[in-house]
Each structure stands twice: as C-alpha cells, then as structure tokens.
Amino acid sequence: MRKKEEVNISLIAKESGVSIATVSRVLNGTVPVSADKRQRVEAAIEKYHFTPNSLARSLIRKETKTLGVILPDISNPYFASMFMEIERNALAEGYSLFLCNTLYGGSSHGIPNTRKEAYFFDLMIDKQADGVLIIGGQVDMLSVEEDYRLALKKLCDRLPVVIVGKEIPDVGGIFIQNETGFGVSSAVNYLHLLGHNRIAFVGGQPGVTITKIRLDAYRNVLEELGIPFDEQLIVLSDYYVDAGYSAMERLLKSNVDFTAFISMNDSVALGAIRCLADHGYCVPQDMAVISCDQFAGAAYQTPRLTGINQHHETLADIVVHTLVNAINDIHEPVSRIITPELIIRESCGTALASKTHFGINAIQANRQK
Amino acid sequence: MRKKEEVNISLIAKESGVSIATVSRVLNGTVPVSADKRQRVEAAIEKYHFTPNSLARSLIRKETKTLGVILPDISNPYFASMFMEIERNALAEGYSLFLCNTLYGGSSHGIPNTRKEAYFFDLMIDKQADGVLIIGGQVDMLSVEEDYRLALKKLCDRLPVVIVGKEIPDVGGIFIQNETGFGVSSAVNYLHLLGHNRIAFVGGQPGVTITKIRLDAYRNVLEELGIPFDEQLIVLSDYYVDAGYSAMERLLKSNVDFTAFISMNDSVALGAIRCLADHGYCVPQDMAVISCDQFAGAAYQTPRLTGINQHHETLADIVVHTLVNAINDIHEPVSRIITPELIIRESCGTALASKTHFGINAIQANRQK
C-alpha cells in the first residue's frame, strides 16, 4: 500500500478557485483571508481530508518539531519514567520524539556498543531533529573513548543537544549534572542513626561517574560519622537485578561483616535481597537495605523498600525546557533545585520505621553543620 | 542556536567542480561515477561534513524510513520489552521510530484519554511516517467509541497500520491477535495438578478483550476439569501493582475460600502478594500464584514467580515484518506460532516445583484430547 498523496495544496487551490498562496494562508492563519475564500478553502480541505505535508513545510521552515531521545534501555524503569515525563513536556511544547535505545552497558542487555550511539547521533542529524536529549550511555563513563567524543561533538556542532551527565570537555553540548551524592548521604546517615556501622555499598559499574559520585559521598559521610571505611564492603554491579544478585553473592563469599547495605537502585536491591534469602538471611531482620533510586512498585515489594526518590520528573522538566530554550536561542540556564527524598518503608526494619520523623530531622540537623 | 544548514548539495557540487546530479550519484551509489570525480566529491563531503537533507529526499521519494509506535505506557514492562524488540527489528530494516504514549487506561497512570490516541494518529499522518504500529489502548476494548474508530480508520486510510488486537470492523488496518488464552489454560491445569480446586482469577480491566479471552479460557478449563465455576473468585484489576493490591483486598474481604490465584501479570501478582502478606498470608505456603504474563525479574522476586512467558519477542518480530511487508505492498501474512510457556518457579510451592517435568507433560497430555 503506497501512500496516496495525490491530494496536495494545489488540488485544494484548484478546487476552491484560489491560489495556493491563499490556501497556505488559511492553513497557517497568518495573514487575513476574505471570509468567502476561506470558507471555500476549508470546504475543500474537509472534502479531501487534506493534511499539509510537513516534510515540505519543514524543508522551508528548517524545523521539524521533532526531538531525539537517546538512552541505553527503555526497559530500565529509570529511563522509562524519564521518557514519560520528557514526552509530557515535549508534547506541551509541540515536539514529537524519536526514541533510540543504545543498549550501552548493562550486563543483562547485550554487549557494550559504542558504534550504536554514534549511529543514532548521525541518525538524528539525518532526520533533521530540532534537538537531541542524551541520557546515560557512554557519556556517563568517567572517561569516554575518543570515537565517542568525536561523534558527540559532531552532533553538538550541528544541533542543540542536552546531555544528562558530567561535562565532557570540548564537545559543546549543554551538560546537566543531576547526581550530587546527597541521596547516598541521607541513606548512610539514616542507617547510622539506626545503629548500623558496617554498611556495604552495592554500587554501579566501575568507571561510571555516578558510581564515583555516590561512592565519594559514601566515604565522606562515613568519615563525618567517624565510621572506618572498609574497601571490602564495596562491591560493584550495574543497574539490573541479576547484577544485584551476583554482587551480593561476592560480598557474602568474602566473609566480611555487615549489617546493612546501600544499593544502586531498586532492581539491584531486589537481586541482592533474593541472594540474601538464598543464603538464609532475611531483610530487614538480618539486614537493612536502602536503595539510592526508587522505582515504581517499591512500596509493594516484600519487604517494602526504603529508598531515595531522586525526583527524576523534575530533572526531565529541566532537561526538556533547557533544550527547547536552546533551540530558540535562549541560553539562560533553566534551573530548579532537586532534593532527593528519603522514603522510609520497611527494608531497614519495620519497628524502626516508626522513628521516621526523628530520623529525618536528625539527618537534616546533621547536614547543617 | 539555529541550525547551520548552509552546506548543501550544490555547495559540494561547486567545490568539487561537478554537477549536483553527480554529487547525488555518489551519495546514493546508484549509477557509476568516474573515479576521480567520485574522489573529489568525497573529499568535499568530508571537508564540509556534509550530510544530505533527508527531508528533501523524503519529499521526492515519498518515504521517510520512519515508523510510529503508539502504545499506552512505555513504563509498563510489557510495552517496554515489546518496544525494545520492535526497535531491533525496525533498525534492521532501516526504520527509525517515533514513540507515542497514549496513557489510555491503567489506574496508576492518569485518566483514560481517547483524544490523545486520535492526536497521535493524526500526528503520524502529519509526520509522514511510512507505517504505524498500535499496541494496546482503546483498540483492546471489547467495543470502541465511534470517535476512536473514525480516527483509526482515517489513519488506516492514509498509511499501512498494524494493530495488535482483535479486529475492529471496517477500519482497514492489519490486526494481529496474539492472545489465545492458552497460557491461562496451562496455568489452571498446573494448579489443578497441584491439587487446587479453588482458583481465583485476578484479572484485567472489565470490557477489555484480553480479559474476556483469558476469562473464557479459565472457565473452559474449569469445566473440562470438572471444577465448578464460582463468580466470586473473579476480581478485576488492570495491569499495575496497586490494582493487584486492591483486587486482592476485595477478594479477601468477600470471604470466599481459595487456595490459589492467577494474575494478569507479574505486577498484579506482586500487588496481590503484598496484600496477602499484609493480611498474614504467605506465598506459597498459604496460597499458590501464577502470573499470565511474566516480566523481567520474576526469577528474583521472593518468592520467585511462577508464570507464563508469552514470548512477546516473537510477537514483536511478526508485527514489524508484517508492517514492513505492507509498506512494500507485500500482503502475505507473516505468521509464526507463538506458544506461551509455563515457567515453574516457587510461587506455587517450592516442593512442588521439583515436579516440573511431570507437570508440563501432564498439561500437554491434557491439551491433546
């Protein structure tokens, strides 16, 4: 079924006995058109179900009202919820979205693939997207390959690009770094208030910026609290449930003592909890758990997961509006303060959960100094 | 930052001292071009980082190499995994994807919104997508609103459209109905083999095709097995964890006896299990659970969830290739048999899980007659 595109602006013009310029005018409502001509045109449009060809329009206007969203894996709940919020904002601004999954990293989801990211960068140039949003992928690495940097630079040279992550020098996009490690700090503080001193860190991938930021925050709070840092308590994973399982398995095999752990996100927490269960340990009776990044459904797990709400919705808003501004040559930074929020549920102990109020206040007080 | 589009085909032509026709030829590699001209052109392309404008190309070729994917909610793991697989196939065929979330239905995610679906249908026409994939949304309802039907018909009149679901008369798209209720049958059979006779059905939304198909399958198997049907054992929900919770709550309040239940998917199962836990019931000791639609991570829940793998990957393949064929005017139906697979884990009893082999054989045998 080939597209039946025989109905176009000149057909409408002919049908209604006006010039195509006039049809264009009623289409865009820019310049006034006499009432009777307008009606004839509208009738013809209705009759033929005419829709102007946006390709032709974009060719002239040099804008497609389309944005590209490039991320590793939409089946990861973090990216999915980000996308939903991005779409909501983009739609409100009149933009549609291309979604590109680069599948970079993540033990469960195929091999790292730098080329695929570069492929999508070029694709967005090709498709004449008005702007591009990049969330995660190689940009999250502490150091990126030169190929990647060049591909990203090429993209940023051609289009407005907003990147969630730490700035890569000399590429020219707009970088928005969200993670501050504040969530981890609250988590460690909370666990300490609960009496834990041996707190493991089931972290993200090695070499990833967010891992470093969170690990730094973890060490700093430990130091503030006078808890000795123990390298053995750090195990790396990535962002998926199987990685959480294997990380915990390594931790248990290493035979270090610990009574609590912080995990990268809820998926990792779930995997780790499953592993603990397989070894006869029960959460929260034998072990307290906090996740750094809460997913939907945390409140329905058994045990209900205590964790940090990073307020990604707000991040999505900022990111979209920064991009839209950049497209419109507005370069005032869009800023809003995002404060990660500790949501206390059961995974650090039900009994202790009643201390919620005390805990939070104590943490706040602690942060003041 | 406006796009800097000053570099175009005629610049390249001028730079390399050939006609734009020749540049076009090396760009597309269709017609042979003499070696030295080709090299000069390639040098110029390299020098200016020239990329042909796909808008102009699409305007002539009347194809954009772009597909639209319209679904309710990408943060629902079912749709996310479908999308990943769709993208994999689409990419292999040279297509990029628009993603449109219609948020139709789903208690956790905003109000039903017919207009949004129609909006995206029109958008895909406007964006000149080469084809559209529709998965879920109002098309899943047993009966659709006339507004919706008209909007869908308009889309199908303009573009090749593949719809996952039951055929709606007189709209003209290609409908692919996946669900047969076979998964539910295996589930009930399995539970029966385990000795359960009071099996609740924590189903989907009322008025939805898949709910009806699964409910019919449930009743049929019950009848085959000589188990009396009890209306009270049916509670409706939707596809999210909170709905699973509240459905189970209603079931418990109604005070009917049951020793097992089937849930719409893993999210619903999780919510229901959480509710049971809150009422002092433990899975699988007090209650057996099977989910009709397995999500990633099922194997890491506590208890590990027994459920049906519906093999959505295969469905995604079929759907993409059917659409691509339709775009190329090939109308042989792409068909492949998708057999839902019962994955036995712990949620129907760990001890019983060792009977896996027996169970499956028995079910197969049962289906033969």
Next chain:
DNA sequence: TTGAAAGCGCTACCAG
C-alpha cells in the same frame, strides 16, 4: 487581500 513566482535541498529523468 491576493496571485505569481522564487525557492527549500534533493532525486530522477532526459539528452548527450
């Protein structure tokens, strides 16, 4: 207000 006409950047046909 309106129409004619000049493109947007590219492909594809027609001569040569």
Next chain:
DNA sequence: CTGGTAGCGCTTTCAA
C-alpha cells in the same frame, strides 16, 4: 558516465 532541469509540496516575498 555526465550535466541540465523539472519537479516533490509547501512557504514566503513581491507586486498588484
């Protein structure tokens, strides 16, 4: 093999 050129469908001057 190659160049000239006629559009693709639309917007936007420029005159009228």
